[in-house]
Amino acid sequence: MNCKITRNAAKVLRLELDKPENADKKLKVVITHSHGDHAHYGMDLGEPTDKDEVVSTDKDIDVILTKGEELLDGVKIDYLYFPKEGFVITNPSKGNHGDH
Secondary structure, eight states, X not given: OOEEEOHHHHHHHHHHHXXXXXXXXXXXXXXXXXXXXXXXXXXXXXXXXXXXXXXXXXXXOOEEEETTOGGGTTXXXXXXXXXXXXXXXXXXXXXXXXXX
């Protein structure tokens, strides 16, 4: 499985992951809703289970993804400052380029 994190997102995520209370946790990307051929995504911090796969990224942040979940393979995590500040998770490899 594959996950991409942009530089902006990595900076914000690193601030959260480096907090002492999150020392044993990893970033987890989940599907909050799916319909048809695309999904809407969310994030949380947690620990992997036997149903998960831990994916390394080029930003030195490991991401937990549910094994075999096709719509999670290839997700991209970005952090935008405009028009509204916050995380945006898409999956361009599956044709999902943003919320609708």
